[in-house]
Amino acid sequence: MSEICEQIAKIIGADRVLTGADAAPYATDWTGQYTGAPLAVLRPANTAEVSEIMKIAHATGTPVVPVSGHTGLTGATLATDALVLSVDRLNSIDAIDVAGRTATVGAGVILSNLHDAADAHDLIFPLTFGARGSAMIGGVLSTNAGGSNVVRYGNTRDLCLGIEVVMADGRIMNLMSALHKDNSGLNLRHLMIGAEGTLGIITAAVMKLKPKPRAYATAMIALPSLDDALSLLHVMQDSTGGAVEAFEYMPRSYIDRHLAIMPGAKPPFEDSYDVNILIEIGATAAHDATPGANGQVPVVAQLEETLGAMLEQGRVLDAVIAQNQAQRAQMWQRREDAGEVMTRGTPFVNTDVAVPLDKVAAFERMITPRLKAIDPDCNEVIVSHLGDGNIHHTTYVSNSAPAAMKAMVAAVEDVVQELGGSFSAEHGVGISKLDTMRRRKDPVALDAMRAIKAALDPKNILNPGKVIPPADPAAQNF
Amino acid sequence: MSEICEQIAKIIGADRVLTGADAAPYATDWTGQYTGAPLAVLRPANTAEVSEIMKIAHATGTPVVPVSGHTGLTGATLATDALVLSVDRLNSIDAIDVAGRTATVGAGVILSNLHDAADAHDLIFPLTFGARGSAMIGGVLSTNAGGSNVVRYGNTRDLCLGIEVVMADGRIMNLMSALHKDNSGLNLRHLMIGAEGTLGIITAAVMKLKPKPRAYATAMIALPSLDDALSLLHVMQDSTGGAVEAFEYMPRSYIDRHLAIMPGAKPPFEDSYDVNILIEIGATAAHDATPGANGQVPVVAQLEETLGAMLEQGRVLDAVIAQNQAQRAQMWQRREDAGEVMTRGTPFVNTDVAVPLDKVAAFERMITPRLKAIDPDCNEVIVSHLGDGNIHHTTYVSNSAPAAMKAMVAAVEDVVQELGGSFSAEHGVGISKLDTMRRRKDPVALDAMRAIKAALDPKNILNPGKVIPPADPAAQNF
Missing domain, CATH: 3.30.70.2740 (Alpha-Beta Plaits)
Structure with missing residues (x-):
């Protein structure tokens, strides 16, 4: 074990400093496209330990690559001649404030665990995507993850009120506000969110929770064209007051490949179509969710009515509305297999x-x-x-x-x-996307990013070489 | 006229370089608390002219204080021995994209003009506050302004998709995206929003528009306590699916002072109460806004029903629901007189x-x-x-x-x-709030702000001395 690792082992425990075969799972990413060679993988237990590690890294000029759920698709956690710092043990949900509708969580909390914790209080943490069973809050914030219901609830940054960050020199920045209005100087929260660990290591966060929809209307719909699909989106947004939670497009190419590679996959319709849409509407208002005298849930009835009218006009070709949770889950499974469909x-x-x-x-x-x-x-x-x-x-x-x-x-x-x-x-x-950043991002913006990176991480030890292409192309490592 | 001003006059025209009596209105702020002595007031016509001015300022190390509507309350536009750069002539609304629900605007567009432009397309730009007839987009963005319907639509930063910024050295940064998802490097848009002109001069922006509510339910309500008021808020959010646009608290102290100082002011109720609430609910869904067989608008009926039940329980003491636009306007006027009530x-x-x-x-x-x-x-x-x-x-x-x-x-x-x-x-x-920032803001965050400021404005010419207190208290000018 190197001298640095021995020094770190004294702080976090030798069994939390992984090398050799133990470190191997962190060397290759989920897609299998990127393989590195980390010096070691560190698994600190808390923010104080992350801080101590960064102090050592800073003193010795050792690169550190933060990682949480390891489900990224861009090679952001690739580490060679660098320490991998995993926040997976910072996995406690410290508080769910039901009245204030917030959750205070460690960066190692798995997304689906936060979903479950919110659900227990009849609330939701709305951000969701296929990798939710592995992805962790730290990575979700560091990539400003999106997913399937951004159309209603926004990206990760829209769902975050406060963060705690360990800076390059090991100091801890406390921005753990739970407030909806806070204009106290430059907005460092939004700068850290989406920075992919290049400016600091997010160790904890205060996330917004939302009221749980009382009922869903979920359907698979085939349409003649994408223009008809957009019409449907606007009509449904209009008639529900903006309650469309997801509007996912799966063209023929996706449906066909899904059927071909996923065991047990079923087609959405008897016939096959070019334009297939998964729509989900979430009703939070009681009068949209409570079944009427005829037993129908109003939000489902609204969707049926709209689809019926569009069918008659020839602007919808086929439609299936989920009649129960199992049918809804099956519709979502098709979409959530995207990781496999798109990269296997x-x-x-x-x-x-x-x-x-x-x-x-x-x-x-x-x-x-x-x-x-x-x-x-x-x-x-x-x-x-x-x-x-x-x-x-x-x-x-x-x-x-x-x-x-x-x-x-x-x-x-x-x-x-x-x-x-x-x-x-x-x-x-x-x-x-480093090459693309260099070619296509506004050059003044790139220079500003470089200046900020140098200002906050002057030794260039935080996830070096990622996100921001160096001014000199010859200096680019990846 | 100084040499620098003569140089600038050649670019923007001598009549756009104000000095002496012409500059006087810019020397004192709206509250009358802050009076400076600007070198001159510059009124460039477009982004290119702003850029040229900044190049000269940068070359000569001349401080520049950007200003737009001049309605701020914190002395952020106070200028002494500095050039005031007014963006008021960058006042064109370049595009309203109805399908994409965006507006592309110059920094000098007056907030209420954007309201009117959106209204012409049956859309709204939701941000609003008392000074909307003078405040301009540049200042609104630079302060991340809030206002009365943040509860539904968020602060300014939540309503902005893209910006154009002239940097300290005069270079133009183009971040004029109209996209809802764009994770291409560090988020410089959010860093510039709320920076109060210390990192760059915002010259244009792409703002979100929202569907115009089809009907409003607006009421003044007196309650026994603030806890009852919060109950009412939760009940109404619940029953409307989150359509509460404003929930404004005016205690007895406010009502009394309003009556005392505003000519023609009327009390909200016959009796006077400690806890007075202005609530407004905006119905965007047709089924909430279309009058039923009895002629009642459903969203108004919902509010009446809730208030009726709370009256019976003794949890509401009095209530008046606006029956027409004039009554609604009067309820809002009382709240919008706050500028006078609070600072005259x-x-x-x-x-x-x-x-x-x-x-x-x-x-x-x-x-x-x-x-x-x-x-x-x-x-x-x-x-x-x-x-x-x-x-x-x-x-x-x-x-x-x-x-x-x-x-x-x-x-x-x-x-x-x-x-x-x-x-x-x-x-x-x-x-x-410079002293307060020094005392109460996280010290690591303050250091990060100082580092970013020095990185993006190394000559410290952009609104120097504002927002970020210097590390050495003796160096603080204000």
Whole structure:
């Protein structure tokens, strides 16, 4: 064990300093695309221990890569010649304030554990996505994770009131406010959220909780076009007063691949269609959720009525409304298999982009010929949080030469840029989008990021080389 | 005219460089508490001119104080030996995207003009407060302004998707995204919002628009206690699915002073009460807003029903529901006279604090004896965005000695701190809360703010000395 690790072992215990085979699971990421060689994996028990580790790292100039649930998709936790600092033991839910609707949690709390804790008080923590059983609050905050119901509740940063952060030099910054209004100087909370561990290590947070919907209306709907899908979204937002929780687009490519690779997968309809939407509406008001004299739940009746009218007009082709929790779960399972559908089977090029809502159809039209021009045998799969204009696009390629792969990514990003979109919607930058950041992000913004990074982490020890491409391309490590 | 001003006059025109009597209106703030002596007032026409001015300021090390509507309450735009840069001519509304529900606006657009522009498309820009006829988007963003319907729509930062910023060296940073998901590096938008012009000059923005409520239920309600008021808030949030737009607390002290100083003011009820609430609910869903067979609007009927039940239980003492737009406007006028009620009549000590929702009553109980101990003849006035726990507290003092005034502020802030609140809720820091920032803000956070300020404005020319107290108290100018 190195001298630094021995020093750290005295603080956190030798059994919490993993090396060799014990550290191996942290070397390779979930997608299997990135493999590093960490010096060691550290598992401190609390904020004070994180602070002591950072003091040692700072004194010795040792790079530290923070990690929590290890479910990221961009290589942000790749560590070579660096200490991996796992916050997984900071996993206590310290308080659920029911009246104030907040939860005070450690960075190692697993997302689904927070879901359960809120549920016990008839509240929800709304942020959710497929990896919720592994992803932890620290990573969720550090990537400003999105997911399936951003359309109603916002991204992670919209659900966070306060954070505690260990800085590069080991000092602890306490911003653990539970207030809804707090304008006391520069907003460091929002700067730390989404910084992917490059500016500090988030160790705890105060998260917002929301009233639990009393009833859901969930349906799979096939439509003639994406324009009809957007009409449906607007009509339902309108008739429910903005209660649409999810509006997920699964095109034919996604449904077909899902059926092909997932054992036991079932098609959503008897026939197959190009445009398939999963919609979910959450009714929090009693008068929308309480069954009427006819036994019907009003929010479900509203959805049925709208779909019936659109069916008659030929603007809906088919629809299935979930009649019970099991049917609802099955509809969601299809969407939550996306991790498998989009990244199992290699080689592939995977992008996470956003365009204005009404430009998703244009994206589909424009991208295919450009990809086929590079690799005529490639196959595209798309799944989209259509309510946010967020598209996850995977191309399974036949030509995996690095130049061809890069050209595929550039083709997707070119179309996105032409449509006024962003090359990075909700997964973050990590190392996978460093080149793109350099090429496409506003150069003044890049310089500002570099200046802030140097100001808060002058020794460049916090997740070095990630997120912000260096001014000199030759200095880029990844 | 100084050499620098002559140089700038060549770029923006001599008639846009104000000095002497022309500059005088910019020397003193709206409250009359702060008077400076600007070198000149500059009125550039567009972002390019702002950029050129900053290049000259940067080259010569000349301080620049940005100003827009000049309605701030904290002395943030006080300028002595500095150029005042007014963005009031950057006042065009460049686009209203109805489908995407965004507005692209210059920093000089007056808030109420944006309200009108949105209204023409049956949309709203929800942020609103008394000074909306003068306040401009640049200042609204720079202070992360709050106002009366934060409880439903959030603060300014929650309503902003993109910004354009001129940096200290004159370079233009383009973050004019209209996307709902964009995780491309450090979030510089949120850092600039609320920075009060210390990190850059916001010149344009993309703001969110929201569907216009189809009907409002607005009422003045007298209750036995603040606990009953909070019960009412929760019940109404519950029964409307979160459609409470405003929940404003006006205690007896406010009502009495309003009647005393505002010509033509009328009392809300025949009797007078301690706890008076203005509630407004906005119904966006058709089924909540469309009058039923009996001619009643459902959202109004819901409010009436709730109030009726609480009246019977003795938990509501009196209530008046607005029957038309004129009555609604009158109810709002009483609240919007707050600027006058809270800051006309000197000397006074004014604070803008936030506590957890259920601690407002405790604040009231705790603060009075402490203030009376300092100044037995003082008079308190309170008005509160109760739905956010945001309290505006003014003490009209008999002893205006600086030490006594400071002791009054400290007394309020002590109580706030004891209750887990913030000394700065929505007005910002400016110079009025520099001492408080030094005493009460987390010291690690203060150091981080100083490092960021030095990184982005190394010559310290952007609104120098505001917001962030220097590490050395002797270096503090204000």
